[in-house]
Amino acid sequence: MAKIVVVGSINMDVVIRVPHIPIEGETIMARSVQYYGGGKGANQAIAMSRLGGDVHMIGRVGKDAHGQRLYDNLLENGTKTAGVEWDEDQPSGTAYIYVSDRGENNIVVFSGANSKVDVAQINRYEHLFDDAEYCLMQMEIPRETIEHTVQVCKQKGVKIILNPAPAQPLSDQILEGLYILIPNESELDLLCPGPGSLEEKSAKLYGSGVQNLIVTLGAKGSMLMNEAGVKYFPAVPVKPVDTTAAGDSFIGGLTIGLSNKMDLEAAIQYASLVAAITVSKMGAQASLPDLAAVEAYLAGK
Ligand code: ATP
Structure with a gap:
């Protein structure tokens, strides 16, 4: 099994349930507050570790209680943490997620220690x-770190797989020679603004020198564009319960498939299966399957 290094964010997701989303100047009482490990870097590292990968994380947490929990969470899930450092000045990265009774949400992200990777x-x-x-890599750490x-x-x-999330313009220095660039549809739109079909926009991005472009399309599956042309991969049909972390688990499954010597198309099919299991369960990291869950799913088919 090939070694994988993840360079990315580690966040505490603070989910605050409220009767309604507060407006400017308003004070309201929360119904509950829950803490979950998050950050795209950590989510993808944990997705791969649970699938048996040899995963090494480079990231940063604050020297605070959240930092300790996030660090332990990586270790407990089997991610190697030698490259995770503790920041003396910045608190751990935190996402404050307000969820109203109507299911609407508002998210405020503080990069904290992630900004010091x-x-x-x-x-x-x-x-x-x-x-x-x-x-x-993803885009929740400074861009110059990604370029370096x-x-x-x-x-x-080392072959680079980049998930350009959250989307921001990518320099030629980053794009040229990437093994895989993997945006979702809205990230593709932000990277290639203006009119054009999915394939036209993808062709523009592919033309900037990446070897393989994979666009994830939610319940519609995914599309691969490379020198062999364009190929669509259907999603694995499941009853969706919560699509949070679909993208992170797809990317984790894809990278694990490749590290287990699958060819790219087989790895995309494996990623689709892993992501489908994730969307059939509640939660973000909590819904990421381990190998036993993948086998149980296949056995139940
Ligand atoms: P998120 O931000 O929610 O983590 P994303 O927008 O990054 O997700 P998507 O394109 O929504 O990523 O989904 C990634 C992959 O997950 C899809 O390519 C597909 O294979 C799988 N997937 C997503 N939604 C579903 C669904 N409803 N049923 C089955 N598979 C799904």
Whole structure:
């Protein structure tokens, strides 16, 4: 099984249930407050670790109670944490998620320690890339860190998988030579603004030098564009219960498939299965399946 390095965010998701979303200046009482591990980097690392991957995280948490819980959460799920550092100044990254009785939500994200995952930290853990085959990144850490990591990976022959979320313009330095760029439909729209069909926008992005572009399309499945052309992969039909973390589990499943020597198309099919199991359960990290859950799902088919 190939080694995977994740360079990304680690957040505490604070879910605050409220009768209604408060307006400016209003004070209201919450119905409940719950804490969950989150952040795209940690979610994807945990998705892969639960599927048996050899996953090494480079990230940063605050020297606070949330930081300890987030660090322990990675370890308990089997992610290697030698590259996770504790920040003296910044609190742990936090997402405050207000959910109203009507099911509407408002989210406020504080990057905190994630904003300090810097070039120097990547250099301190450069050795982790020496025998890695894949590096998985998202966009919740500083862009210059991503650009630098891309260069380190290129020097060491590590294949880069980038999930451009949250979407922001990507420099040629990042795009050129990426092994896989994997946005969802709305991220694709933000990366290629203006008119154009899914395939036209994808072609524009693919033309910037990435080797494989995969666009996830929710319940419609996913699309792969590469030198062989365009191919669509249907979603695995399930009764959706909660689609939170569908994208993170798809990306985790894809990378694990590849690290287990599947070809790209087989890895996309595996990712679709893993994501479908995730959407059939409640929660974000809580719904990410382990190997036993994938086998149980297949046995029940
Ligand atoms: P999120 O932000 O909720 O984590 P996303 O927008 O990043 O998700 P999606 O494109 O919604 O990602 O979903 C990723 C993959 O998950 C899809 O390509 C598909 O394979 C699977 N998936 C999503 N929704 C469903 C569904 N309702 N039924 C089955 N599979 C689904």
